Amino acid sequence: MIRGYSLNQDLKLLVNNSKYSDIEILCKDEIKLYGCRAILAARSEVLEGLLYNGMKESFERQISFPTINSSGMKIILEYIYVGSIEVNSLTKDNIIEAYCAADYFQLLDLQEFIMRTIKIFLKNNYTTNYSPELLSKVVEIMPLSEDNTLLNLLVKEVATILLTDIEIGRLSIIALQYLLFYAHENDIPFATPEYEVFRYSAIFAAKNVSDVTYKALMEKLPTLEQIDNLIQIENKFITDHQKVAQELEHLIEYIDFRRIKKSQFDFIEPLKIIPAEIIQHNSELINSDLNNIRGIPIYRIKESELFWDESACGSNLVIEDNGKIIQASNNCKSHQSARANILIEDKGNQPNGWVLGSGGAFRNNNNFVRNYCPSFHKDGARITVHLDMNKRTCAFTVNGIKYREILEWNNLPSKPYPVVSLRYPGRFRILSHQKK
Structure with missing residues (x-):
């Protein structure tokens, strides 16, 4: 490549290049990198203070950073020399170290870029969400303070995941403790029922004792699904219960036993x-008025539990694909309704309909508003329902575009069912929401 045409490309030649360096950078993992003293100082006041302070660092050929890994330092060098970094330079394995290094050297623009990248990274990798691992790294190397924006971002992200979906080991004990502490002190969206919070914490503690203890506790402490299905569990204490209790001490103060039903205490x-x-003490404080999920509850519906209810289906409607699809037969000339089996909260009835029509209007009793959204008559239309059960309001996303909250609907029932109304050739598939 001919030099002199691109300043960016020419400066890239200097990044971690021993030929052009006059200082060695020793990192936490004992890997040695190379830099140019004058460029480093010109780009960071922190580095200028370290390299031109009149002390021994001003004259020695080596400077040490015992808290910064080489993976993070390489990102710093790329940014210092070039003024930007390639997005693909950041991965789940180095992005936290890079952010912490940028914070240490007070490179605010780089911090903001990394923060935006993390948000995009979490959004685009939701199905293989790495936020538990990222949170575990953050709590290990950064201060646990509520003004730590990265920490807050990740703890809120992890809170929206069912703990039962996070494999033991992906979340460190300190990260789990901070998650439970933060969600105990702040009303944030939270997905895990309190019984499952206790179960996950207990299993985590057992895993730290031994694999044998871990397997024993897994067998003796049932999931909520097993309890609901009346599966018989042998109720006996485990051999190493005292060691598990000792490991559990770090987490127990952040578990709200008032939200755990008395019947579930029979297994604990x-x-x-x-x-x-x-x-x-806590069983005496159990409050039946409290939600079984702390904070702002997020109710996750498993795909296997979601299907159209044959007992609440119009006579000219046909249910297919293991209950996932409802189809209007060619005899269905006028609208008929079908109800999903799932109830958003407990058990109950829904006497009235809060309806979004395929023509783009919404209605309920005397509330009728046209042009809420464009019509969605075509095949493949995708509708997402957003319920706020605290405010009892609703909003819809239609084909990827989220429309306003329907404030006219401020009296949604506390126990709604999903319902569709269709006629030939209408056809609907029911799915649980998948965040993208």
Whole structure:
């Protein structure tokens, strides 16, 4: 490549190049990188203070950064020399170290770029969400303070994931502790029922004792689904229950036992992994008016549990594909309705309909508004329903565009069912929401 045509390309030649360096940079992982003293100082006041302070660092050929890994330092060097970094330079393995290094050297533009990249990274990788690993890295190398924007971003992201979907080991004990502390102190969207919070914490503690103890506790402490299905569990304490109790001490104060039903305590108490006085005290405080999920509850519906209910389906409607699809037969000349089996909260009835029509209007009783959104008659239209059960309001996303909250609907029932109304050739598939 001929030099002199691109300043960016020419300066890239200097990045971590021992030929043009006059200082060695020793990182936390003992990997040695190379830099140009004058360029480093010109681009960072922190580095200028370190390299031209009149002390020994001003004269020695080596400077050490015992808290910064080489993976983060390489990003710093690329940014310092070129003024930008390639997006693909940041990966799940180095992005936290890069952010912390940018914070250390007070490179604010780089910090903001990395923060935007992390948000995009989380959004685009939702199905293989790495936020538990990223949160675990952050709590290890950054201060745990509520003004830490990266920490807040990641803890709120992890809170929206069911703990039961996070494999033990992906979330460190400190990260789990901070998650439970933060969600205990702040009303944030949270997905995991409190019983499952306790179960996950107990299993985590057991895993730290031994694999044998971990497997024993997995067998003796049922999931909510197993409890609901009346599966019989042998209620006995485990051999190493005292060691599990000791490991669990770090988490127990952030578990709200008032949200755990008394019937669920029948599976907890025999294990003898939390002090009897805690069980007795908290069981007396159980409040049936509290949600079983802390903060702002997020209710996750499993795909296997979601289907159209044959007992609540019009006579000219046909259910297909294991209950996922409802189809109007050619005999269905006028609208008929079908109800999903799932109830958003507990059990109950929904006497009235809050309806978004395929023509783009919404209605309920005397509320009728045209042009809420464009019509969606065509095949493949995708509708997402957003319920705010605290405000009892609703909004819709139609074909990827989210439309306004329908403030006219401020009296949604506390226990709604998803319902569709269709006629030939109408056809609907029901799916749980997948965040993208």
